[in-house]
Every structure is written in C-alpha cells, then in structure tokens.
Amino acid sequence: MVEAWYMDESEEDQRAPHRLQPNCAVSLEQLRSLGVVYRKLDADNYETDPCLQEIRRAENYSWMDIITIHKDKLPNYEEKIKTFYEEHLHLDDEIRYILDGSGYFDVRDKDDKWIRISMEKGDMITLPAGIYHRFTLDENQEKWRRQQQELSAQP
Template sequence: MSVFEAWYMDEESGEDQRLPHRLSPNQPVSVQQLEHIGVFHWKLNADIYEDDPELQKIREEKGYSFTDIITIHPDKLPDYQNKLKMFYEEHLHLDDEIRYILEGSSYFDVRDEGDRWIRIAVSKGDLITLPAGIYHRFTVDESNFTKAMRLFVGEPVWKAYNRPADDFDVRKEYVNSLRSS
C-alpha cells in the first residue's frame, strides 16, 4: 500500500479486524472528506525521519514537542494480543492523535458525521492526525507489523476514553465543529 487510501467499511464485526473490510462495491472516501471530519495526512520520507526537514517543519508548526516510537508486532510488543484488543476498542482522546508510520502498515478507523466507519490504510511514510474528540480505533493489517512514531504537544497522554464518551467537552466541541464546517 504505497498510496494513501480510505473507504467506508462493511459491518462484519465478527471477522478478522486485520482484513480490509471493504464494502462491495467499494465506497472510497476522499482526502477532502477526511479533512472535513478533521483527519489530516502527509506523505513523508520515513527513511530519513531522524533528520527530515519536512517532518521538523510540521513539528514546529504544530507544536509536536515529544515523540516516541512503538513497534507493534507479536515479538516486539509485550502482551501483544491484549494490546491489539485495547487499540481496537472504539474510543476518543482529549488531545489529537498523531502517528507517523516508519515501517509496516496498519489501519485507523474513524467515525464520520453520520457515525459510519471509515477505514484509513496507512503505510511507511504516512503521517496522520486524528482530532481530539473523534471516535476511532486502530489495528494492524495482515502483516501484523507497524513501527510508528507517536507525536504529542507537550507531555504524552495515553488515556483513552471508550465509547460512550459523549459527555466530554472535547467530544461536544468536536461534534459542534462538524456542524459549523
């Protein structure tokens, strides 16, 4: 998967979450549709991430002052199966979620304004931001491998709030932003 791609998902929740789950026929989602719900994407050169001027510029513009790297693979992530289940629980965060895929590939699923799932395929070089307050989840694809840089504004916050979390101010602000756009 070298090209950024997104689509509406089928609702076959009992099947393997690592599969593409495309509708038949496929219903693609455009970059403009993603931007409308606050999801943004950049394609960068992950081979030079440590010294990439383009990444540095984005970090400075957005205030991403803290980073770490996570490798999601059965041999690299302790308690792999339980972590995958946790990542795949529908949740939101009080801050934006920013991920830069350094190796491998995976999926981010986000809810659109009609509460439909959109699956976003990310692979090496994809930098994606999900806005605070959006319901989402994450899973590896069939490769079972992703190495990602996690970026934060200030100190890292790991807390996820599983759905329902509609009473949080950040969720209300997010929903209101959709209405005004």
C-alpha cells in the same frame, strides 16, 4: 498514496479490509472535512526529515514515542492489539506516523459510520481531538509473519 473507504458491518477478522460491496471510497478532502489530515513523509530519515521538523515546529508537537507492534517486540502483544482496536477518543490531537509496516486506522464520520484508512510506511495522519477511532494491523503483517515462519521451518 493513502487509501480510505467506508467499512462493512462484518465482525469477522479485524485485519481484513472490510470494504463495502461495491467499494465506497473516501477522498482526502472528505477526511479533511472530519479534521483528519494526511501527509506523506520520508520514514527512512524521520530523525532528520526537515518536513517533519517543520510540522513539529508549526503545530508545537514537542513529544513523541515510538512503538514497535510485533509479537517479539511488544510486551503483552495480544492484549495490546485488542486495546488498540477498542473505539476511543482523545482530548488532544493524535498524530500517527508509520515508520515501517502497515495497518488500518478507523475513524467515525459525522453520521457515525466507520471509515477505514489504510496506512503504510511514510504515511502520517493527524486525528483531531474528539474523533472516535481505533487501530489494527492489516493482513500484510500476518502474511509477513507466515512467510518468515515458513522460511525458517525449511531445512
């Protein structure tokens, strides 16, 4: 299940959770009141998933792209990560579906406070047109990379 919370004001590592102390959780109902819709889907079968097909049909979503956010797969990786984390908005709804891995989508609430939404494989959110948002990988991505580096460095 997706988890969301209000963020602290820290400017440190964007991949950290940045939870307020004490934590101030945000419910799915609160996200819906901002127009953010959450769904859990079958990421292993996204190409044939009838739930995804129905969402695409009902919402008239006809276009999609798949992006792999990994140093070895994404050209200009460091620059792209910075760009994704820049606050922006779109004139159309934005749909984000995590097929593998994990990360954070941050959205601004009606009082201009940041809400962090932790997403992982199978999570889909729809962000309404006009909502300020940004994306970053989380610490899990870095931990995975470090593990891989440590494993490959062993004799």
